[in-house]
Amino acid sequence: MTKNQKIMLGRIIAAAVLYAAVILGTSMKGAEDFLKFPYLFLLYLIPYLVIGWDIVYKAARNISHGQVFDENFLMCIATFGAFGVNEYKEAVAVMLFYQVGELFQNYAVNRSRQSITALMDICPEYANVEVDGELRQLDPDDVEIGTVITVKPGERIPLDGVVVEGASMIDTSALTGESVPRKVQKGEEIISGCINGSGLLKVKTTKEFDDSTVAKILELVENASSKKAKAENFITKFARYYTPIVVCAAVLLALLPPLILGEPFAEWVKSACIFLVISCPCALVISVPLSFFGGIGAASKKGVLVKGSNYLEALAKLDTIVFDKTGTLTKGEFKVSEIIPVGDEKAGLLEMAAYAECYSDHPAAKSICEAFKKTVDSTQVEKVEEIAGHGVKAIWNGKTILAGNEKLMQRFGVNMIPCESIGTVVYLAKDGVFQGAIVISDRIKENAKRAVQRLKTDGVKKTVMLTGDRKQTGEKVAEQIGIDEVYTELLPQQKVEKVEILLQELGGKEKLAFVGDGINDAPVLSRADIGIAMGSMGSDAAIEAADVVLMDDDPEKISDVVAIARKTLKIVKQNITFALAVKAIVLLLGAFQVANMWEAVFADVGVSVIAILNAARALKVKK
Amino acid sequence: MKKKFKMSNLDCAHCASKMEDAIKKIDGVEDATVSFIMQKLTLQADDERFDSIMKEVVSICKRIEPDCTIEV
Numbered sequence: 001m002t003k004n005q006k007i008m009l010g011r012i013i014a015a016a017v018l019y020a021a022v023i024l025g026t027s028m029k030g031a032e033d034f035l036k037f038p039y040l041f042l043l044y045l046i047p048y049l050v051i052g053w054d055i056v057y058k059a060a061r062n063i064s065h066g067q068v069f070d071e072n073f074l075m076c077i078a079t080f081g082a083f084g085v086n087e088y089k090e091a092v093a094v095m096l097f098y099q100v101g102e103l104f105q106n107y108a109v110n111r112s113r114q115s116i117t118a119l120m121d122i123c124p125e126y127a128n129v130e131v132d133g134e135l136r137q138l139d140p141d142d143v144e145i146g147t148v149i150t151v152k153p154g155e156r157i158p159l160d161g162v163v164v165e166g167a168s169m170i171d172t173s174a175l176t177g178e179s180v181p182r183k184v185q186k187g188e189e190i191i192s193g194c195i196n197g198s199g200l201l202k203v204k205t206t207k208e209f210d211d212s213t214v215a216k217i218l219e220l221v222e223n224a225s226s227k228k229a230k231a232e233n234f235i236t237k238f239a240r241y242y243t244p245i246v247v248c249a250a251v252l253l254a255l256l257p258p259l260i261l262g263e264p265f266a267e268w269v270k271s272a273c274i275f276l277v278i279s280c281p282c283a284l285v286i287s288v289p290l291s292f293f294g295g296i297g298a299a300s301k302k303g304v305l306v307k308g309s310n311y312l313e314a315l316a317k318l319d320t321i322v323f324d325k326t327g328t329l330t331k332g333e334f335k336v337s338e339i340i341p342v343g344d345e346k347a348g349l350l351e352m353a354a355y356a357e358c359y360s361d362h363p364a365a366k367s368i369c370e371a372f373k374k375t376v377d378s379t380q381v382e383k384v385e386e387i388a389g390h391g392v393k394a395i396w397n398g399k400t401i402l403a404g405n406e407k408l409m410q411r412f413g414v415n416m417i418p419c420e421s422i423g424t425v426v427y428l429a430k431d432g433v434f435q436g437a438i439v440i441s442d443r444i445k446e447n448a449k450r451a452v453q454r455l456k457t458d459g460v461k462k463t464v465m466l467t468g469d470r471k472q473t474g475e476k477v478a479e480q481i482g483i484d485e486v487y488t489e490l491l492p493q494q495k496v497e498k499v500e501i502l503l504q505e506l507g508g509k510e511k512l513a514f515v516g517d518g519i520n521d522a523p524v525l526s527r528a529d530i531g532i533a534m535g536s537m538g539s540d541a542a543i544e545a546a547d548v549v550l551m552d553d554d555p556e557k558i559s560d561v562v563a564i565a566r567k568t569l570k571i572v573k574q575n576i577t578f579a580l581a582v583k584a585i586v587l588l589l590g591a592f593q594v595a596n597m598w599e600a601v602f603a604d605v606g607v608s609v610i611a612i613l614n615a616a617r618a619l620k621v622k623k
Numbered sequence: 624m625k626k627k628f629k630m631s632n633l634d635c636a637h638c639a640s641k642m643e644d645a646i647k648k649i650d651g652v653e654d655a656t657v658s659f660i661m662q663k664l665t666l667q668a669d670d671e672r673f674d675s676i677m678k679e680v681v682s683i684c685k686r687i688e689p690d691c692t693i694e695v
Contacts, residue, residue, distance in 0.1 A: 058689075065686045071635070106634065113660055223656075223665070236640050286636040286659070293660045 001107065008103050012096065015051035019092050022047060044088035052079065052095040074247070074276045081254075081273040082597065085266035090597045094277065097598070101605020105286070108612040112290055112619065122174045122193040122214055124158035140192075140209040151201040157194050160212045161203040163187065168199030175217065176303040176552035193217065216543065220305055224296050227308025228289075231572050235288045239281035246587070250275035253591065267593060274590035277600040283579040287611035288572055294618030295568030301621050303551040304561045305535070311547040314530050315565035319510030320502055321460050321558070324495075324524075325467035325474060326363060327517030327534060329481055329555060330442040334367035338421055341436035349436045353428055355396045356403040359384045364424050364440050365392070387411075388520070389468055389491030391426070402429040405470070407489070409434070422473055449481045451555035456482075458559050461510075464502065466495045468520075492520045499524050513548075515558065532558060568618045575611040582607050625667040629694045630684075633662050638688045645683045651676050664693060 001009070022043045049056075052075070059072035067073075075098055082091035126137035128150040135150060140158040143149065148164060151157050157170070167185035172194045181197055184190050190203060193214035209215055228236075254272035257263045292309035299306045306312050323329050341349040354372035357365035358381060369376060384394040390411060391404010402408055403426055409416045414429040416437075423441030427434070445451075452463055465483045467474045467490065474488035487498055503512055514521070514528035522545040525531030533546030534553040543549050550557050586603040589595035633639055639659035646655040651669040658665070668676045681693055 061689060065689065067687060070638075113662070239637055239640070280637070282635065282637055285640065289636070290660060 002110070005103060005107060005110075008099065011051060012099055012103065015047045015092075015096055015099075018047040018050060019044075019096065023089065040088060041083070044083075044092050048079070048083075048092045048095060051092070051099050055095065055098075071280045071282065074279055078273040078276045078597075078600075081269050081276075085269050087270065087597075094597045094601050097601045098277075098605055101601065101609055104609050105282075105605060105612060108609060108616065109286060109290070112294065112612070112616045122156070123218060124156040124192060124214065127158035128152065128155075140212075143205060143209065145205055145208055148202055148204050151196045151203055153196055153198045153200060155196050157190055157192050157196060157201075157203070158212075158214075159192050159203070159205040159209060160190070160207040161205040162189050163201055164204045165202035166200050168201050169197035171195040171197060172552070173303075175213070217305060220307055220543075220549075224293075224306060224308050227310050229292055229309035229313040229572075231313065231569075231576065232288055232292065232309060235281075235284045235576070239285050242281050243279050246275055246279035249587075249591075250279070270597075271590050271593055274595055274597060274600040275587060277597070278583050278586055278590070278603045280604055283604075283608035283611045284576060286608065287575045287579070287615040290612060291568055291571045291575065291615040291618045294571075294615055295564055297619050298564050298568075298621045299561050302557060302560050302564070303554075304557050305549040305551065306561065306565075307547050307549075311530055312565045312568055314511045315513070315548070315562050316569040317509050317511045318455075318460055318513055318530070318562055318565075319506060320462040320464065320512045321455060322464040322466060322499060322502060322512065322514045322524075322528065323483070323555070324514070324516035324521055325465055325469060325477060326442060327553075328515050329448040329465065329483075330444050330477065332363050332442065332517065334363050334424065334440040334442050336367055336371035336438055337423060337441045338439035339436070340419060340421075340439070342417075342434060343436075349428060349438065352396065352401055352430065352435065353403055353426060353438055355381050356384075356392050356394045356401040356428070357426075359394075360386060360392055363442075364426055367440050368426065368438060389494075399430050400432070403427070405489075420472070422476055424469055424473065444477060444480060445553075445555060447554060447556045451558060452482050454556065454559040455562070458562055460562075462502075464498075466490055466498055466524075468492070468495075492523065495521060495524045496527055499527055503527075503529070513558075515555065517553075564618075564621065571614055571618050575614055578614075579607050579611055624670045624673055625665065626673075628664040628666065630657070630662045630664055631692050631694065632690045633657075633659060633688065634690065635659075635688065638691075642684055642687050645687065646680050649676055649679050649683075655680075 026040065026043065055072045055075050059076040062070050062072060075095065079091045079095050082094065124140055127140045127143050128135045129138050129143060129147055130150065143159060149159065163184055163186050165186060169181040169183055170190060171181050174195070175191065175193050191213040250272040253275060254269050257268045258265045292312060295312050296306045296309065326332050339346045339350055350368070350372050353368045354376055357368050358376040358378050380397055382395045384392065386392055387404065387408065390408040391402065394401050402412055402414065405425065406418065406427065409427050409429060412429070412432065414432055414434050416427055416434040419425045419437040419439060421439040423439045426438045426440065428436055428438070455463065462485065463483045464485045465474065465478045466487050469488060471488045474486050478486035490498065499512070499514060506512055511529040513530040513532055514524050515532040516525055517534040525533060525545045530548060531546040532548040532550060533543060535543055535549040535551040548561065582603050586595050586599050590600065636659040639657045643655055643657040646652060646657070651672045652666065654667040656665045666680065677695065684691055684693055
C-alpha cells in the first residue's frame, strides 16, 4: 500500500467508528431530544466530513476549473441530496462505501500496474566500463559503440554486442520466454536485456542504448497501449455520452414527476441521486484498457511482443494463417548438402558459387560461403546484381557468373540439367554455359508441425504456405507439416498478391495473419491484418514492419498468443456486459423507485472493483 | 520531436482520456497519448514551439485533474 492509501484506510476506519457511534448513540433511550433537526444532522455531519471532506473540496475546486461532471461532483450532489431529504444515514453510508470502493479500486489498479511493469523490468541500470584500469558503472546511455564492457555473473546485459572474451550461459527468458539458458562464447552476438549466467563476459558493444534490443522492446510495449482496439474506442465514445445523459435524466427525474404529477419531491430527489451515483463510467474506462494491457503483458511474458490492443483483438478472430517457409517453418539454417558439377570439379563449382554470392544476404548465399570455408577476396568480383526471386549475376575474373534458380537460367537462356534433389537448388552458369548445381537443404523446425496442428484445433480454418522455393521442396515441406494450401515459386511481390487474394476470400470479421522472418517479406507483413515476424532471426526491419514479434522464432507461440488474445477479448466482453447490465438494471430500478443508494454505490464502485479484478486475470499465463 | 513524461497521481482513467483529447487539440501537437496504466504522457509536437506547448499541456492537466503532476 502506498502512503496515501494508508491514510485513506485510516480515515475510513475512523469514519466507520464514528458512524457506528452516532447510530448507536441516537438509538439509545433518552436520546430523543437529539433526533430533532439540527442536532441529528450535525451529528451525522461529523463522520460525513471525516470521510468525504476531500470529495467536497475537489468537487468545488474542479467546478472552479470548469470541470463539472466529475465523480466528486456527482458524489457530492448525491449525498447532499440524501441529506436534503433527511436520509442522513444513507448519505454517510454512500460516501463511506464510495471511498472504500475507491481505495480498493486504487489498490487493484496499482497492483496490476506493478505486475505489468515488473514484466517490463528488463531495463539495465548500468554498464561496467574499464576507465583508467578500474571498472566503473556507467549509464548505458553514455556508452559509445565499440566500447568493451564487462558483464559480471548475474548481471543484466546492458547493450547489444559481440563477446570478445569469456563464455557463459545466458538467461534470455525475459525477452524470449524461453527458460533454457543459451550458451555464448567468444565471437557470438548477444542482446541486451538477457541475464548473464555464471561466466564473466567481455562484450564489445555494437549499438547505442537507444538502438539496442532492450530499448526497442520497452518502447514497443509502452506504445502498445496507444494503438487502441475497437472495444476501447467504443468505451471512450460511450463514456463521452453516457455521463451527460444520465445526469440529464437525473435532473428530469427530480423535477418532472413532482411538478407534473404532484408527487413528493423527496422520493424523486432520491431517485435522481441514485442516477448520479451510477453515472460515472469508470468501471469500463479503467477495466477495458487494463485487460488489453494485461493481455499484452501476458504475451510478452511468453516472449511474444504484441504492438497494440487492436492486434490482440484481431488475433482473437484469426481465421487464415499464411506462413512463409524459410526461417519461419524451417530453421533457415541452410547447409550445402550436394554439389553436382557438370564435370567433376566440385571444389571449383563451390568456389565459383561462393564468389558470385559473396555480397548476398540470402540464407542460401551465406551457407555457400560457409561451405567454401576459405575467405573470399571480394575485389575479384564486380557488377553484382541481385535479381529478386531469381538469384545473382556477377562478374568474376572477367567471366559472367549466374547463380540462382531455374527462372534465372531461363531468363538468360542457359541450357541446364534440372536437379531433382529436395532442397534449394542453386544453378550456376559461366558466360551462359551451365556449370552444375549446388543443393542446399534446410530443416523443418521441430515444433512446426505441432504449431500448425494447435492452430487448427484452436479454430483457425485455413493454413497456407507461401515460398519462393521450388514446387517439389515446398510441397514436400507443406505435406510434412500438415499445411492445407501451398503456393510455390513466388516472387516477393507475388506473395503480396496471393495474400491480397486470400484477404478477399475472408468473411466480414475474419482476420488473416502472415508469419514471416522479414527478409524480403516486409510488404506482406504490413499488408496482412496481422503481420507476425520472427524476432531473433529477423532483421530490425521485420520487427519494425510486424505487428506481432515472436522473440524466439518459435511458431508454436502463435497459438499461445491466439489463446491469450481470445481470453483477453472474453474478459473485455464480460466486463463490458457486466458493467453495462448492472448499471442499466440499477438505473431502471432507480427510475421506478425500487433501488436504494446501496445498490447504486455497488453499481458504481462495486462493479469497478469486480471489473478490475477480472481484468487482472488477463495478465495471468499458464506455464 | 517526441518526448515522454512521467505523471504522478493520475488516478482516474476517464480523466486520462479527457486529457489526451484536450492535448491533441492544442495547436502544434502532432500526437499525444496519456497512458493511465503506464502513468505516462507521450507528446509529439512541433520542435520550435515545444516548450510553450508543454506549458499549455501542464495547465490542461492541472485543470482536468488538479492533483496530477507531470514530471518535466
